[in-house]
Amino acid sequence: MAGPVLVVGAGLLGTSVALACRRAGVEVLLDDVSPEHLRTASGLGAGRPLSEGDLPRLVVVATPPQHLATSIRAALDTWPDAVVTDVGSVKEAPLTALRAGGDDDLERYVGGHPMAGSERSGPLAATAALFDGRPWAVTPHETSTPQATDVVEALALLCGAVPTRLAPADHDRAVARTSHLPHLAAVLVAGRLADAPPAHLALSGQGVRDVTRVAASDPALWLEILGANAPAVLDVLGEVRAELDALIGAVARPGSPDLTTILARGNAGTAAIPGKHGGPVRPTRSVFVSVPDHPGELARLFGDAGEVGVNIEDVHIDHDPGRPVGLTELVVEESRAEHLLAALESRGWTTHR
Amino acid sequence: MAGPVLVVGAGLLGTSVALACRRAGVEVLLDDVSPEHLRTASGLGAGRPLSEGDLPRLVVVATPPQHLATSIRAALDTWPDAVVTDVGSVKEAPLTALRAGGDDDLERYVGGHPMAGSERSGPLAATAALFDGRPWAVTPHETSTPQATDVVEALALLCGAVPTRLAPADHDRAVARTSHLPHLAAVLVAGRLADAPPAHLALSGQGVRDVTRVAASDPALWLEILGANAPAVLDVLGEVRAELDALIGAVARPGSPDLTTILARGNAGTAAIPGKHGGPVRPTRSVFVSVPDHPGELARLFGDAGEVGVNIEDVHIDHDPGRPVGLTELVVEESRAEHLLAALESRGWTTHR
Numbered sequence: 001m002a003g004p005v006l007v008v009g010a011g012l013l014g015t016s017v018a019l020a021c022r023r024a025g026v027e028v029l030l031d032d033v034s035p036e037h038l039r040t041a042s043g044l045g046a047g048r049p050l051s052e053g054d055l056p057r058l059v060v061v062a063t064p065p066q067h068l069a070t071s072i073r074a075a076l077d078t079w080p081d082a083v084v085t086d087v088g089s090v091k092e093a094p095l096t097a098l099r100a101g102g103d104d105d106l107e108r109y110v111g112g113h114p115m116a117g118s119e120r121s122g123p124l125a126a127t128a129a130l131f132d133g134r135p136w137a138v139t140p141h142e143t144s145t146p147q148a149t150d151v152v153e154a155l156a157l158l159c160g161a162v163p164t165r166l167a168p169a170d171h172d173r174a175v176a177r178t179s180h181l182p183h184l185a186a187v188l189v190a191g192r193l194a195d196a197p198p199a200h201l202a203l204s205g206q207g208v209r210d211v212t213r214v215a216a217s218d219p220a221l222w223l224e225i226l227g228a229n230a231p232a233v234l235d236v237l238g239e240v241r242a243e244l245d246a247l248i249g250a251v252a253r254p255g256s257p258d259l260t261t262i263l264a265r266g267n268a269g270t271a272a273i274p275g276k277h278g279g280p281v282r283p284t285r286s287v288f289v290s291v292p293d294h295p296g297e298l299a300r301l302f303g304d305a306g307e308v309g310v311n312i313e314d315v316h317i318d319h320d321p322g323r324p325v326g327l328t329e330l331v332v333e334e335s336r337a338e339h340l341l342a343a344l345e346s347r348g349w350t351t352h353r
Numbered sequence: 354m355a356g357p358v359l360v361v362g363a364g365l366l367g368t369s370v371a372l373a374c375r376r377a378g379v380e381v382l383l384d385d386v387s388p389e390h391l392r393t394a395s396g397l398g399a400g401r402p403l404s405e406g407d408l409p410r411l412v413v414v415a416t417p418p419q420h421l422a423t424s425i426r427a428a429l430d431t432w433p434d435a436v437v438t439d440v441g442s443v444k445e446a447p448l449t450a451l452r453a454g455g456d457d458d459l460e461r462y463v464g465g466h467p468m469a470g471s472e473r474s475g476p477l478a479a480t481a482a483l484f485d486g487r488p489w490a491v492t493p494h495e496t497s498t499p500q501a502t503d504v505v506e507a508l509a510l511l512c513g514a515v516p517t518r519l520a521p522a523d524h525d526r527a528v529a530r531t532s533h534l535p536h537l538a539a540v541l542v543a544g545r546l547a548d549a550p551p552a553h554l555a556l557s558g559q560g561v562r563d564v565t566r567v568a569a570s571d572p573a574l575w576l577e578i579l580g581a582n583a584p585a586v587l588d589v590l591g592e593v594r595a596e597l598d599a600l601i602g603a604v605a606r607p608g609s610p611d612l613t614t615i616l617a618r619g620n621a622g623t624a625a626i627p628g629k630h631g632g633p634v635r636p637t638r639s640v641f642v643s644v645p646d647h648p649g650e651l652a653r654l655f656g657d658a659g660e661v662g663v664n665i666e667d668v669h670i671d672h673d674p675g676r677p678v679g680l681t682e683l684v685v686e687e688s689r690a691e692h693l694l695a696a697l698e699s700r701g702w703t704t705h706r
Contacts, residue, residue, distance in 0.1 A: 115558045127705040129643055129680050135556050164555040174553035177545050182564035184600060185538045187615060188593055190622030192530050200527035202517040203488050204626045205468045207567045211535035214560045216623040219616035226612065230604050237601050240541055244597065247537060248590050251583050259579065262540060263572035269543030270569040273557045290482055296659040302652035312651060315668040327482050352480040 001154035003027040006056035006082075008071055010034075010041035012117060013087045014062030015126035018046035020159035023128040029054050041123045055079065058151055061086040065224050069097035072109055083151040085112045089175065090228040091139045091168035110144045110152040111168060113137040113175075114161055129160065136161035137175075139168045169232075176232035181240065183222065184233075186215035284313055285337040288352040289344060291317075291328045301328065301349065308343040310336045327352070354507035356380040359409035359435075361424055363387075363394035365470060366440045367415030368479035371399035373512035376481040382407050393476045408432065411504055414439040418577050422450035425462055436504040438465045442528065443581040444492045444521035463497045463505040464521060466490040466528075467514055482513065489514035492521045522585075529585035534593065536575065537586075539568035637666055638690040641705040642697060644670075644681045654681065654702065661696040663689045680705070 003026040007018045010032040018028045018041060028047030032038045038049055050056075059075040059082050061068060068088050075084045088094060091111045098106060114136040117125075136156035140149040149165070156163040166174060190212040193201060226233055243262065250258035291297050298317070305312060314331040332340055341351050356379040360371045363385040371381045371394060381400030385391045391402055403409075412428040412435050414421060421441050428437045441447060444464045451459060467489040470478075489509035493502040502518070509516040519527060543565040546554060579586055596615065603611035644650050651670070658665060667684040685693055694704050 113556075115556055125705070127641065127643075127680070129705070132680065135558070137556055162555075164552055166552055170552070171556075174549075174556050177549055177553060178557045178561050181545060182542050182561040185542045186560075186564055187619030187622075188596055188600070189535050189538045190620075191596060191615065191618040192534060192589060192592060193622040193625050194618050196527075196530055196625065198627075199517055199519055199523070200530060201625055201627055202515075203466075203468055203490055203524075203527050204531045205488070207539075208531050208535040209626060210563050210566050211539055212619075212623050212626065213563050215619035219613060219620060222616055223612060226604055227607055230607065233604055234601060236545060237597065237604065239545060241594070241597055241601065243541055243544060244590065244594055247541070248587065248594065251579055251586055251590065254580055254583065259576060260572060262544065263575055265544040265547050266540030266565075266568035267543075267572060269540075269546040270565050272546050272549065272554055273562060273565065274551075274554055288480070290480070296656075298665060299652055299655035299659045302655050303649075306649040306652045312670065314670050317665065317667050327480065327485070352478060 001026065001151060001158055002057055004029050004054065004056045005155070006031060006050060006054070006059045006075075006079075007047065007062060008032070008059060008075065009062035009064075010037040010046070010123050011062060011064075012121050012123070012125050013114065013130075014060065015041045015044065015046050015123040016117070016128065016130040017060050017062065017087065017114075017155075017159060019044065019126055019128035020131060021155075022046060024158045026158065029056055037123050041126070044123065044126065046123070046126070056082050058082060058155065059084045060155070065090070065093075065228060068094045073098060073103065076105065076108060082108065083148045084109045085152045085155065087112055087114055089113055089179075089225055091137070091171045093228040095141055095168055104143070106141065107143045107145050108148050109141075110148045111139040111141070111171075112152050112156065113139065113171065114156070114159070115179075116161075131156075132160035134161050136163045137171050138163045138165050139171045140165070141168055172229050172232045173235070176229055176236045180225065180229060180233050181236050183214050183217070184237070185240075186212050190215040283334040284331050285334045287330045287332060287337055287340055287344075289328050289330065290350040290352070298328070301330075301344075304344060304347050304349070305330065305340060308339065310340040310343075354379065354504060354511055355410055357382050357407065357409050358508070359384060359403060359407070359412045359428075359432075360400065360415060361385070361412060361428065362415035362417075363390040363399070363476050364415060364417075365474050365476070365478050366467065366483075367413065368394045368397065368399050368476040369470065369481065369483040370413050370415065370440065370467075370508075370512060372397065372479055372481035373484060374508075375399060377511045379511065382409055390476050394479070397476065397479065399476070399479070409435050411435060411508065412437045413508070418443070418446075418581060421447045426451060426456065429458065429461060435461065436501045437462045438505045438508065440465055440467055442466055442532075442578055444490070444524045446581040448494055448521055457496070459494065460496045460498045461501050462494075463501045464492040464494070464524075465505050465509065466492065466524065467509070467512070468532075469514075484509075485513035487514050489516050490524050490527075491516050491518050492524045493518070494521055525582050525585045526588070529582055529589045533578065533582060533586050534589050536567050536570070537590070538593075539565050543568040636687040637684050638687040640683045640685060640690055640693055640697075642681050642683065643703040643705070651681070654683075654697075657697060657700050657702070658683065658693060661693065663693040663696075 006029040007014045008031045021028050029050045030047045031050045061071045063071045116134040117130045138153050153163045250256040316329040358374050359382040360367045361384045374381050382403045383400045384403045414424045416424045467484050469487040470483045491506050506516045603609040669682040
């Protein structure tokens with residue numbers, strides 16, 4: 001993929017795209033209405049400010065959602081030979097806004113949506129590695145050219161991401177299901193806790209923390225997202241309401257087979273989610289180890305695991321500052337678990353099979 | 354708290370209670386209908402098999418839910434001077450079953466519910482540390498004696514847990530909210546993914562994985578739990594259905610203030626959940642570090658963090674086997690984050706602020 005690439009909007013996503021392009025040796029130009037963001041981003045090595053005579057071949061629009069359509073249109077007009085893409089989380093809405101004025105000169109525009117890092121914001125939180133292994137939706141509309149689509153897909157690959165092609169409306173239905181619904185479910189569950197008595201809340205465990213974690217996000221961001229994807233979100237909420245009614249009926253009828261069906265469908269759904277990086281789920285197993293609660297011990301544990309060549313997929317540390325020992329959960333590939341257990345035990349670790 | 358303690362049912366919870374009591378130097382007797390579980394548990398050092406002439410002062414009933422009431426009754430009858438408790442996840446149902454036969458000699462019985470470790474099962478998965486820092490509900494009913502209640506609370510403390518007293522029905526309402534509802538929400542969200550096209554599922558991120566994780570649990574266990582706690586679960590599901598209707602109405606009306614209200618209530622709910630070990634939430638901050646993807650590097654990272662004395666609260670490892678570098682998220686106390694960042698940077702690590 002040839003440069004220069006112009007990034008419009010030097011926030012978290014824009015600056016990260018810029019840094020990823022720089023990492024790959026591509027020339028990057030930067031533009032932002034805020035001189036400070038521009039200074040910060042170029043100071044981080046993300047590129048140099050756009051200047052007179054520059055001719056970008058690809059423009060990545062990374063402005064706030066309300067300016068997307070205008071910025072995309074401006075980019076298409078200002079650089080008549082450039083491909084234009086964006087990184088917004090909803091794809092149909094900007095197209096609708098672009099077409100609203102009778103605009104049909106959109107063949108050099110192909111939308112995109114990297115699924116990464118929206119919890120943090122601003123250029124200082126940016127990283128070239130933000131998209132590594134992440135899904136990146138590439139969403140050509142009906143008049144997008146194949147060449148423009150290839151360029152946007154090449155950008156995603158250059159940034160280390162895993163591109164998936166979807167039609168814009170199809171993308172919106174997908175994220176309603178895989179992102180917006182989970183968020184709203186978390187909000188509904190958390191909402192039931194907001195006024196709960198402290199004695200009730202005291203019984204909170206890992207499950208409710210996992211389910212409600214995403215509900216701590218900034219409401220302003222979600223108002224924007226839900227507003228832009230209302231039709232697809234309403235569709236999936238309607239499905240959930242029907243299923244909730246079925247669930248209520250099933251719980252009210254002891255021994256109902258419907259409850260088993262609903263629970264089994266939940267099981268099937270979790271198995272359907274692909275492994276972290278888009279491939280099949282590599283079966284993992286958790287190995288539990290008692291770890292005296294100070295930093296050096298964890299390093300020793302990882303050192304020992306490393307010596308026997310077992311890769312740690314994930315770690316969960318459960319420790320109580322008032323207790324001398326905590327239980328650490330190492331998630332490893334299933335086929336390596338026994339080997340790791342034996343190795344740790346021979347090195348004096350207390351494991352829990 | 355004086356022994357001997359008799360544990361009836363040498364599964365995960367029973368054996369873990371036994372190991373915790375042994376850790377505290379209390380004499381433990383074991384009983385189980387399965388000779389193999391009994392052998393395994395005593396082989397693990399959890400206690401010795403119950404024999405003729407033994408006189409337990411406390412009996413902990415840790416049988417499967419369908420045998421709870423019978424086992425509690427049997428314990429009360431067999432040892433007329435012992436306090437009897439259980440570790441079941443629903444408190445009102447066994448009481449109802451006990452009273453069904455006109456039984457009112459229940460003053461030595463005080464229910465309990467340690468909130469720990471139900472994802473694994475069997476004595477081999479047991480650990481003395483299972484309850485460390487965990488909530489443990491102590492649920493005296495109206496005729497329980499204060500002395501019996503004190504004994505059960507002492508057991509919880511001995512096992513390293515944080516006891517909370519609640520009336521049985523109140524406990525059931527609490528867990529409906531903090532455990533059963535989150536599980537059912539996860540099931541409903543995961544259910545929407547079960548038949549989704551692969552291209553949709555490809556866009557899954559951390560949010561949907563967090564929300565749906567608990568939906569991978571064994572349906573048989575949850576059928577049992579929901580059957581035993583149906584009234585409280587139906588109450589909270591009814592609240593959620595009303596809120597879901599409000600949410601659907603709000604999403605359908607762009608700019609509706611109701612949507613902000615619902616999202617804000619979700620925020621408030623997440624803030625209401627206490628810190629992992631029952632205290633206030635210690636504010637944490639995430640520090641992101643690029644880690645070359647092989648085991649030795651993670652050990653080196655932890656070693657460096659340990660050298661500067663920063664305790665790691667939690668870790669999230671996001672790595673793609675096809676990529677040489679992964680992003681590791683270290684969760685530390687907020688006040689230590691800058692210190693850790695500076696220390697890691699001075700040791701050559703690539704951090705992402």
